[in-house]
Amino acid sequence: MSAEHHPRDRRTARVGLVLFLLTAVLYVATAGYQRVHIDVLSADVGAWRIAATGEPSIDGLDTSSINRSRVDLFSTVHDGRTVIARSPGVVAAGVPAYALRQWVTDAGPDAEDFTTVPPTVTAALLTALSVLLMWGALLRLTTRRRATAAALVFALATPVWSVAADGMWTHTLTVLGVSGMAFGAARDRWLLVGLFGGIAVWGRPHMALVAAALALTCAWVRRRPGIVARVAAVGATLTAGASLWSYWLYGRWSPSGGYAPAPYLSRGAGAQYEFNQTLGGLLRNEAAMWLSLDRGILVWTPVVVVLLPLLVQTWRSQPAWTRALFLAGVGYTLFQGAVAPFHGGDGIYGYRHGLEFLACATPALVVATARVGRRTRVVLTVVIGVQLAAFSLGGVLNRPTLSFRHHWNDNAFVSGLRDVPLLWAWVAISVALVLLLSRMFLREGAREA
Structure with missing residues (x-):
């Protein structure tokens, strides 16, 4: 590389470092250390027991002081021992931080020694890494300023902040996986695509659909079957690792970990859920993934609606690769809507089952912004400002949240605006801030410093 390119490369590296540090500090500071969802808490307990005792069993552990919710920890019995029943990745990802804590503090394996801090910090840092990887992918599609702006929208004005960065959700790993796959595909580095696809599978096994669709599509379009071979070789190795983990904990080779696939896919008596036993229930659930007021992807992130015609x-x-990733995200979300209720449970601000689509769609939507006209730009900026107001509230407080019966007909942020009218001032400030920053840094003719 010639010397004349070095200053720009160094500046790009500095921007990336600042972006990572900004999101990492913000995520760590605002993560959910106290108000922990039962899904996340279960994974945390599983990781802690492995780090503290070397075994996954929670037998003999008094969980009453750990779990103060009305829902029991997710667990199952295998080979005479009770173990946490979660996907492999959310448990495994928390083990190193807990092991570090054990080494530094010599904490014991009793309930009073438990804390959610290590995996929560890990989730915040992994999500900051996701933002950095997404930014790196977007650099190959647009200017540095626009890539940085888009990465900040991804990081701060979506449920990436209020869910993925809040604790060790499966979505923490899937968003990381999609962002890494985008980074690898943008650079034609297909071993990286396989690596991050495998990481995503550790979070949710059907993420294999996204990695496979991306690899097969790009191999077909480019007439390069080696793409599939590279992705499959690395991805299959990591998937085998997830299967080995599942065998250790649950005695079965499925990479789904504590989740047996059959009850979710069943349409008969004894199925895990009732909604997918009739066509009407299934279609309603699919529609709710996109349109329900408190869980709908298009409701919480209307930026997708604004950019869809330009897409x-x-x-x-x-x-x-952007087209393949977008379509893979749609396909994944439809599959998710067929196997799990749209709402994803109570105590969530925004949506969680749509996060994989959001990550998959981001590169294509950023390319679409090249066609934004003056009027659409204003609408887009206002919409992003409102999203920033909404998710800064949820990211910092993770509230207000609504119960099951309100997921279709009400919205947590709108409910907050009704209850605390002063929040309208925060909406106005957020919109004004985004309008100002857009005018300063993204106006037509702005130079890349």
């Missing part, structure tokens, strides 16, 4: 206009000119 259609730019579709044929988009890189193959």
